[in-house]
Amino acid sequence: MLECLRHDAALVEAELDRLLPLPERGPRRRLQEAVRYAALGGGKRLRPFLLLQSARLFEVPDARALRTAAALEMLHCYSLVHDDLPAMDDSDLRRGRPTVHRAYDESTAVLVGDNLLTEAFAVLADPATHPDPALRCRLVAGLARAGGLGGMIGGQAIDLAAERAELELPGIEELQAFKTGALIVEACRAGAILGAAEEADTKALERYAQALGLAFQIVDDLLDAEGDATALGKPVGQDAAAGKATFVGHLGVEGARRRAEELVDRAKEALTPFGPPAETLRQTADFVLTRRA
Template sequence: MNASPAAFEARLKTNAREIETLLDALLSKGMREDEIARPEILRTAMHYAVLNGGKRLRPFLVVESALLLGGDKGAALRVGAALECIHCYSLVHDDLPAMDDDDLRRGKPTVHIAFDEATAILAGDSLLTYAFDIIAADETKLPDQSKVALILALARSAGLGGMAGGQALDLAAEENTPDEYGIVTLQSMKTGALIRFACEAGALIAGASTDDRKRLRAFGEKIGLAFQLADDLLDVTSDATTMGKATGKDISRGKGTLVALRGIEWAEAELRRHVEDATQLLAPYGDAAATLAATAHFVADRKN
């Protein structure tokens, strides 16, 4: 039931271009209704933060999950763009001197280096805010009920009980290395929650049944676990040139990862198991889910 790797990557790239075209338009000079002005430095910093050459994996999951269940592609692209704004805001804030203090992101200066720290903080804040604007806006052609469900799920995935909380746990982990349960909680919040949302969002956009919503959400959870394990493995096995950012940082910072705790062999086997679980969850959809299944493999096999 897999799409060929080449066909998959072409589809991923096409979707990334569509998302980027949309993000570029959303962050152009043109003001929206009720905006008083778009200060150029802040708009430019947001644009720089978002149009950064990412793979757009999260929006891809939104779009493919929505399409699988018969959702509207235009609406899915807008929700995907909103989600990417949240993901990119988190990168901007995580890179700040007071957080991970990173100068490079995908081989380019981070926002606080390219602009300044205050602008980076505000660009992150504004991207986070804009995500909810994009979903709620009239241009997102969805019933109000779906918009409210999407906004609630996104806020829960991104906030105190999700991604931002995960970053707080991550900072605390530099002081006190967490145990295995602590690591899994941290990771399911910091990276898992948004990926889970991406897949669940597809079901919400499609107005799918509760069963489908639960299934897509479970699929998203598995993809999230696979994504994080692959990331932790790359941190010990890859080099900075391939990754476009510093590697070996988890270890030098004393951060606990499952790879450090259980070893590379265990982690690679566990990664395979997550991919297997993820594809099993898609079985009821047959060939229609080939692209999502290929995404599970892509997440596990990526080299950067």
């Protein structure tokens, strides 16, 4: 499974490299250098990997799936750049390197995020992504919902609110379903959209992704509590230092680990209708549970 993840990450990296070229000269060149710094050269590329693997269940050509996966990753990278800003999480490291506002400056980091966000929708709207304009509209609308107030941005708003410290377990699950889970669900949903999947198959992939996204965040909390900043490539212990409610804080380390295991089992069970072709997605759920970075 790790070899599949690396293979697809390389494909996505090449697609991002192609879609984010450098201008020859002028003031825009420095900005695009920073955009490429943010988008290239790091990360597991889990979300685009899930999109590619979901699309392959329905025999979608890789060329179409890769453009869609690259657009999704652009939006994810924009969120990381903005999350790291001093006004948000104030982080110095991301993927083992200085964050964009440290490597460049804060105003450049804001523009980098803005550019990646808007470019993601330009890629999806382009006929090169799919010849059917109605299908492209579904992809655009899906990514907008997943990245907006009803998804990632809504989750970030909850995360920044003073009430975050007082959240009980259901509130933490809702927060993470927005902040982390929405893009993971959209990755699998977009693969199904590209493949003109039946509604039942789309719903099965959504159930898989919902359980996987929550398990991913619980493991993130465990790594934040127990992990090593060098291995993770980012600071650890920030949530605890900020007094934020977390899965580990509510369930303890062992309780959080058991909850993640239950969710991974649920995710794999959701893939039953797809049989052997979904084996890589099953292995991905196991990888999420055992990852150390």
